[in-house]
Structures are given as C-alpha cells and as structure tokens.
Amino acid sequence: MDLGLADRVxxxxxxxxxxxxxxxxxxxxxxxxxxxxxxxxxxVDDAVAxxxxxxxxxxxxxxxxxxxxxxxxxxxxxxxxxRLDGALISVGGPAPGxxxxxxxxxxxxxxxxxxxxxxxxxxxxxxxxxEGGAIAMVLSTSAKTPLTGLGLSNGFRPGLAxxxxxxxxxxxxxxxxxxxxxxxxxxxxxxKELFAASDDPVEAAERxxxxxxxxxxxxxxEFGRVAAFLLSPAASYVTGVxxxxxxGAMRAL
Ligand SMILES: NC(=O)c1ccc[n+]([C@@H]2O[C@H](COP(=O)([O-])OP(=O)(O)OC[C@H]3O[C@@H](n4cnc5c(N)ncnc54)[C@H](OP(=O)(O)O)[C@@H]3O)[C@@H](O)[C@H]2O)c1
Numbered sequence: 001m002d003l004g005l006a007d008r009v010x011x012x013x014x015x016x017x018x019x020x021x022x023x024x025x026x027x028x029x030x031x032x033x034x035x036x037x038x039x040x041x042x043x044v045d046d047a048v049a050x051x052x053x054x055x056x057x058x059x060x061x062x063x064x065x066x067x068x069x070x071x072x073x074x075x076x077x078x079x080x081x082x083r084l085d086g087a088l089i090s091v092g093g094p095a096p097g098x099x100x101x102x103x104x105x106x107x108x109x110x111x112x113x114x115x116x117x118x119x120x121x122x123x124x125x126x127x128x129x130x131e132g133g134a135i136a137m138v139l140s141t142s143a144k145t146p147l148t149g150l151g152l153s154n155g156f157r158p159g160l161a162x163x164x165x166x167x168x169x170x171x172x173x174x175x176x177x178x179x180x181x182x183x184x185x186x187x188x189x190x191x192k193e194l195f196a197a198s199d200d201p202v203e204a205a206e207r208x209x210x211x212x213x214x215x216x217x218x219x220x221x222e223f224g225r226v227a228a229f230l231l232s233p234a235a236s237y238v239t240g241v242x243x244x245x246x247x248g249a250m251r252a253l
Pocket of ligand 1: 016017040043091138
C-alpha cells in the first residue's frame with residue numbers, strides 16, 4: 001500500500017528520542033520530510049543526522065511549554081520545506097508518583113508542558129494545516145484506564161484525549177483530522193528511566209512484559225509505523241479516535 005507520504009511535511013514535537021523519533025523515522029522512510037523539535041540541541045542535531053540530514057529533516061531546539069514554540073515550528077516548515085501536512089505532538093512523560101502525592105508545583109508544571117503545551121500546539125498546527133492535514137497527540141493508555149503510580153498521567157491524559165475529540169469535530173469540516181494515539185509500554189528512554197527507578201530494573205521489565213498479552217514490551221518502531229499510517233493520506237477517514245498501540249494491554253475497548 002502506498003501511504004501517500006512522499007514529499008509531505010510533518011512537524012514532530014518531543015522527537016529527538018523515543019516514540020516521536022520513531023515516528024519521524026517511519027515518516028522519512030516513506031518519503032516524507034520532517035521538522036523535529038525537543039529541548040536539548042545536541043540531541044536534536046544527532047536525530048537530524050540519523051534521519052538523513054537537511055534534505056529529509058530539520059531540527060528546532062524548543063520547549064513545548066514555551067508559547068512561541070508551535071508558531072516557530074510552523075514557520076520553519078513553511079519557510080524551509082514550503083508546505084505543512086501534519087503533526088505529531090509528543091512530549092516527555094510527567095513525573096511518576098500517585099495523584100495525591102504530587103505537589104501543586106508538580107501539577108502546575110506538568111499542566112504547562114504536557115497539557116497546555118499540547119493544546120496550544122494542536123490548535124496552532126490545525127490553523128496552519130490545509131485540507132487533508134492531520135494531527136496526532138501521543139498520550140497513553142491512561143487516557144482510558146489508570147496506570148498505577150502515574151497520577152499526573154492519569155489526571156491529564158483523559159482530558160487531552162477529549163480535547164483531541166473536541167478539535168476533531170471543530171476542524172473536520174475543513175478536512176483536517178485530529179486523533180490521539182495511546183502507547184502501552186515501549187522500551188524508550190522514558191521507560192528505561194521508570195524501570196531504573198525500581199529496586200530491580202530487570203525484574204521490573206520482565207514483570208511488565210509478562211502482564212502484556214503479547215508478552216513483550218514494544219519496539220518504538222512498532223509505534224512509529226502506526227502513527228505514520230494514521231498521519232498519512234491512507235488514513236483519510238480516521239479522525240476523532242484514540243488508537244491504542246499496546247500489545248493488547250489495555251483493559252478497556
Ligand atoms: N514509552 C512508553 O512506553 C510510553 C507509554 C505510555 C505513554 N508514553 C508517553 O509518550 C510520550 C513520549 O514518550 P517517550 O517514551 O518517547 O519519551 P522519551 O523517550 O523520554 O522521549 C521524550 C522526547 O520528548 C522530548 N521532550 C521532553 N520534554 C520536552 C519538552 N518540554 N518540550 C519539548 N520536547 C520535550 C525529549 O527530548 P528533550 O529531553 O531533549 O527535550 C525526547 O525527545 C510521553 O508523554 C510518555 O509519557 C510513553
């Protein structure tokens with residue numbers, strides 16, 4: 001199947017590593033061009049090089065919590081690549097801990113980045129996208145069922161999934177799709193850090209894998225291919241949904 005990605009241009013936030021980077025790889029592998037961003041300049045440069053350099057990828061060092069970031073990304077795509085066709089909004093996951101144990105400062109800081117940063121990016125990208133454009137928010141299965149010990153995620157993801165649904169309704173008449181993707185467990189830096197924080201990281205990873213129906217933690221590329229498909233013209237009638245990519249782990253439909 002031709003996904004129709006050739007020469008299309010996508011913005012990806014939180015994409016120097018992890019699920020964002022894996023999605024950038026899948027998009028570029030099918031002929032798209034990408035503008036990736038995250039906070040660490042060296043990591044952004046390394047990721048751009050790994051994606052094949054400036055013919056295929058451009059990098060912007062920016063924090064999703066900064067109100068000017070979304071406009072800057074749109075500007076770079078339009079100025080340097082001459083078009084914009086879609087966006088993946090990802091960001092580092094919020095700190096672990098139960099909802100009740102998080103301080104007001106932790107809630108406020110996570111809200112500014114994970115929640116408001118994503119909402120602001122989605123509405124800015126949507127206003128810049130032409131008919132046929134698509135936006136995917138990287139959330140978590142916590143949008144539908146709680147994850148033990150990830151209270152900030154449990155608090156914010158359901159609201160973001162509904163924001164994506166709300167925007168899907170608003171922008172559909174213009175032919176712009178908005179959806180969310182719910183990763184289960186993938187062996188990215190984020191998960192390595194979560195496992196490393198446990199007493200026995202190897203045992204923790206094995207236990208996590210055994211609780212997944214497919215009995216393994218996902219490879220980031222398995223997420224990237226699904227996200228790239230959902231952003232592509234091949235998924236032109238898919239909008240307003242939350243798509244789980246989780247090896248069957250989520251205990252909800
Ligand atoms: N991996 C999983 O199994 C899993 C499962 C469920 C949900 N998720 C969610 O999926 C998202 C991506 O996870 P991941 O595993 O890809 O994480 P990751 O491996 O930690 O990568 C996060 C990426 O986002 C960037 N980033 C972090 N904070 C940022 C900010 N404020 N502004 C801009 N960029 C930022 C990081 O680069 P810099 O640090 O240089 O900015 C990095 O490129 C997270 O929200 C996570 O909670 C992941």
